[in-house]
Amino acid sequence: MSPDADVIDIHPNRRQRILMLSWEYPPLLVGGLGRHVHALSVALVAAGHDVTVVTRHTEGAPIEEYADGVRIVRAAEDPVTFPLATSSLLAWTMAFNHTLTRAALRATEADSYDVVHAHDWLVAHTAITLAEHLDLPLVTTIHATEAGRHQGWLPEEMNRTIHGVEHWLSTASGRVIACSGYMREQVTTLFGVPAERIDVVANGVDDRAWRARPRAVASARARFAGEGPLIGYAGRLVYEKGVQHLVDAVAQLRGRHPGLRLLIAGDGPYRGELEERTQRLGLGGNVHFAGFLDNTQLPAVLGATDATVVPSLYEPFGMVALEAAAAGAPLAVARTGGLAEIVEPGVTGVTFPHSDPSALAGAVDQLLGDEVFARRVARQARRMVGQRYGWATIAANTAQTYAVARREHGTTQARRVAELPSPRRAPVIPTGNLLAVGGAAC
Numbered sequence: 001m002s003p004d005a006d007v008i009d010i011h012p013n014r015r016q017r018i019l020m021l022s023w024e025y026p027p028l029l030v031g032g033l034g035r036h037v038h039a040l041s042v043a044l045v046a047a048g049h050d051v052t053v054v055t056r057h058t059e060g061a062p063i064e065e066y067a068d069g070v071r072i073v074r075a076a077e078d079p080v081t082f083p084l085a086t087s088s089l090l091a092w093t094m095a096f097n098h099t100l101t102r103a104a105l106r107a108t109e110a111d112s113y114d115v116v117h118a119h120d121w122l123v124a125h126t127a128i129t130l131a132e133h134l135d136l137p138l139v140t141t142i143h144a145t146e147a148g149r150h151q152g153w154l155p156e157e158m159n160r161t162i163h164g165v166e167h168w169l170s171t172a173s174g175r176v177i178a179c180s181g182y183m184r185e186q187v188t189t190l191f192g193v194p195a196e197r198i199d200v201v202a203n204g205v206d207d208r209a210w211r212a213r214p215r216a217v218a219s220a221r222a223r224f225a226g227e228g229p230l231i232g233y234a235g236r237l238v239y240e241k242g243v244q245h246l247v248d249a250v251a252q253l254r255g256r257h258p259g260l261r262l263l264i265a266g267d268g269p270y271r272g273e274l275e276e277r278t279q280r281l282g283l284g285g286n287v288h289f290a291g292f293l294d295n296t297q298l299p300a301v302l303g304a305t306d307a308t309v310v311p312s313l314y315e316p317f318g319m320v321a322l323e324a325a326a327a328g329a330p331l332a333v334a335r336t337g338g339l340a341e342i343v344e345p346g347v348t349g350v351t352f353p354h355s356d357p358s359a360l361a362g363a364v365d366q367l368l369g370d371e372v373f374a375r376r377v378a379r380q381a382r383r384m385v386g387q388r389y390g391w392a393t394i395a396a397n398t399a400q401t402y403a404v405a406r407r408e409h410g411t412t413q414a415r416r417v418a419e420l421p422s423p424r425r426a427p428v429i430p431t432g433n434l435l436a437v438g439g440a441a442c
Helices: 032-044 089-110 121-132 157-172 182-193 214-224 242-253 271-280 296-303 319-327 358-370 371-388 391-419 432-442
Strands: 015-021 050-056 064-067 070-075 113-117 137-143 177-178 196-201 231-234 261-265 287-290 307-309 331-334 350-352
Touching: 015 032, 015 121, 015 307, 015 391, 032 113, 032 137, 032 391, 050 089, 064 242, 070 089, 089 121, 121 137, 121 157, 157 182, 177 182, 177 331, 177 391, 182 196, 182 242, 196 261, 196 391, 214 296, 231 242, 231 296, 231 319, 231 391, 242 271, 242 358, 261 296, 261 319, 261 371, 271 287, 296 319, 307 358, 319 331, 319 371, 331 358, 331 371, 350 358, 358 371
Parallel strands: 015 050, 015 113, 050 070, 113 137, 137 177, 177 196, 231 261, 231 307, 261 287, 307 331, 331 350
Antiparallel strands: 064 070
């Protein structure tokens, strides 16, 4: 395609044919990425675009189907993919990308596409292979970074390799989508992608789906609250989510708010340490670990809280803050990452510096000690979610990125070859030789 091709004809409101790659998609959901890809795909279809999602197969799901207007092609695992004779995530990812590539090529036998859209590093080899093989523009959404998750410290070979794959995928993409201004800065700083090639497109939320009926909210309140206020947390139980600081804050808050309870909805590898910490602080009667709650339960639970807290150390966007706001919960969030762009202090919630239990306790105190204030910021936050984060808006912004990527495709291809450093000259990619072999294998 020449640099001037389709400059006039490409418009984001006209039908575009998107080949979407994601390692998770309903009914296989591991985290928030699968829900994001599903909602975005459905919204793009509703806007008049054609979307094919190529994803991982799961037991009981068809290899191919149409659902919600989206064509879904699932890649069945090869006989040796699971279980592998190793626990290596990197080995599994390489094997998965082989079968994902074949499934995507099968999808292209029946349809043609205008753009490839990749979601995170787990599909990098397939995404780059398809974009080059089909001569299509590649758009990548970087939902999080390995360096960000570890606060810039990459302790193991696996962490450094993932960082390297993220670098490769970002620089090989015609355009990159970041969910927040914070993430755009990260992608620019970590991977050297020029800011003008990165579009900030927020994550979306279906605010209607998070508005529980009053009866359901009352039932959740009766189930989880005690005689005092109810604080909520929802999310994975991993160190970077900062739940340990929330538990420490409860030790300070319970003296000021008799009968206070903290409900922790979620699971993860850090749960055991959090439970031990709770017992060590004598908070057994104040903290309840509810485990994983799905989207049919969470709206009522969040809506029942007097404050929902997002204490993350690292948060590229902060989806749970939007969901809690849509549910009607007063928000107290760490002033970090994308969270700082969502919550305006005193207007749509309260904020505090991350990793500071005393400051966290003080922020929650603002909500628990002034019910009128808490309800006012909760109403403002719910209104803000509906106005700024609806999926129709997110889909329109994403379609705009596709249109720009298609217009730039000719010059991007030339720039991609010129800009990518050789592995030996790339100080931020210590595993460059391994990545070069991995790319060639696909």
